Amino acid sequence: MGVLFDAQPTAQMVFRPDLHVVAANRCYCEMLGIEWAELVGKRVFEAFPANPDDPQADAEAELQASADRVVETGEAQEMPLRQHDVAGPDGHYRVRYWRIVNSPVFADRGDPTKVTHIIHTAEDITGRILGDRVHEAKRRAAMRGADLAYFEWCPGSRSVSRTPQFDTMFGFAEEDHANPIRPFMERVHPDDLAGLEAEMERVSRTVGADLHQDFRTVWPDGTTRWLLVRGESIRNPDTEELLVVGMLLDVTHIKQSEAKLRDAIAVRDLLIAEVNHRVKNSLQMVTSILNLEAQATGDETARVSLNAATARVQAVAAIHASLYEDNDLKTVRLDNHIGRLVEHLRASLPGREEQAPQIVLQVAPLRLPIDKAVTLSLAVNELVTNSVKHASWPEQGGTVTVELRREEGEQIVLEVSDNGTGGTSGLLSEDMPSSGLGKRLIRGMAAQLRGTIEEECVNGWTTRILFPE
């Protein structure tokens, strides 16, 4: 028996109902740092005097009560978790926490229901308890320091324990009411209640689920605050019940800023759309006026001038139909835009239909800032018009080629070439006739693009404008 008793991995001691020690196993003696011989025959608390510095040490009375209860019921009793400090070899008391179970022994053959001894099993849980206490203290300190609304919500009992800040966020004075969660739920904005309840329901179904929801709370004085609740569901180690722990944050300022920003963006978008609409409509009116004027005039010279003016206005105006086609508000895609412009030129350039040249496009999908695109549009209009008007075409048919490409060194090249003969004098020659508005415009546009003009006359005219991106 003694061998088995000593071999137990838990600390055990046997005493009689009057608390006189009968035996203690090796584990018990080692745990307390005491010799077996010092223990046996003494009353338990002679061997372990209470700590004279701990006024709450009433362990002896509790142990006696537990022993009495074992004798009375014949059943094992677990004692309340308690602290019983033990003196070490140096005479100093050390803090110890014990979980203690007292179990009955029936050793009287004459009376098998009589409890003759009590086996006292003690587990030293000092480390765990002190660890928990440190953890708790840290948490409390952190919450106090950050002024946090911390809570533990128990869905099973519909109760919530919390720091005072939690009450403040719902507009309650401290200690307004006890733990039921209902008064808080009654102050949730009606529009947000269903969403919050659904989220709480979801989280209370699964251990480990994250709680994350924002909602408004409405106080009796009409104050409305936005709150954000964040938490996590855990299993309460003591009761096995599901518990949701978390924090409340007041996010009213953030929500208000968000709303202001949304309003400002909506106003801005409306304004841009309105201005854009106005500009496009006004340009449509300008081109409509020119169309009507050209239609109405009987004078052929005036009609030609008006048509040229219309084409120039349209070259500028057309860019606005290409603006804001996508999310890039500052640049225009040139292949689409120049394609559209050249389609227009093809359809509107005057007469000589049987001889009308083909217009070939070779435009890379570049994007340019709007002002550069407008300038380039005008240059394309002038150069193509120039070729179509002034060249004489070979018998197999004329071709005007419009090419736009990026060259090395970020240089962009607009090249308009034709296979016609004669007609134009070079742009670069200084002896231009005063009527050459087209040529002056081309030189002006090139200058505005900070570009240079190159021309050559080999099998027709080629004009290049080279400009930095």
Place this chain on the structure above:
Amino acid sequence: MDGQPASSSPNRDSRVRVLIIEDNALIALDLETQMEDLGCDVVGVAVTAAQAIDTARRTLPDLALVDLQLADGSRGQDAALVLRSELDVACIILSGSLHSVTEEERLAIRPLAMLSKPVLPHELGDVVSRYQKPRRQTKRL
């Protein structure tokens, strides 16, 4: 104008009949001239959605040019919807704010084209010249 039918031409049954829905008089006049140059009959000019629907019911056009923001704050797409669903009139939308047409509206109206203002004359010409006038004997009441 103001919803009155344009003067009839000798071969009016073969010509495309166009209703112009545009509240800006200058632009409407230009569109009218352009349509006539393209060989169309302009059956009327309407400046509100209600007037457009009313004129369309009386004149039964083949085609409508539709601006979106109309006088009295009414919307071109509302007129275009009725023209398409009730009279099966095809629409060409011309506007400075095409983005205000929702996808749903676009699917219901089925426009021949949506052209951004300022509209270049050839763009309108291309769409109109591609348009085939349907034979409609049963619609005339």
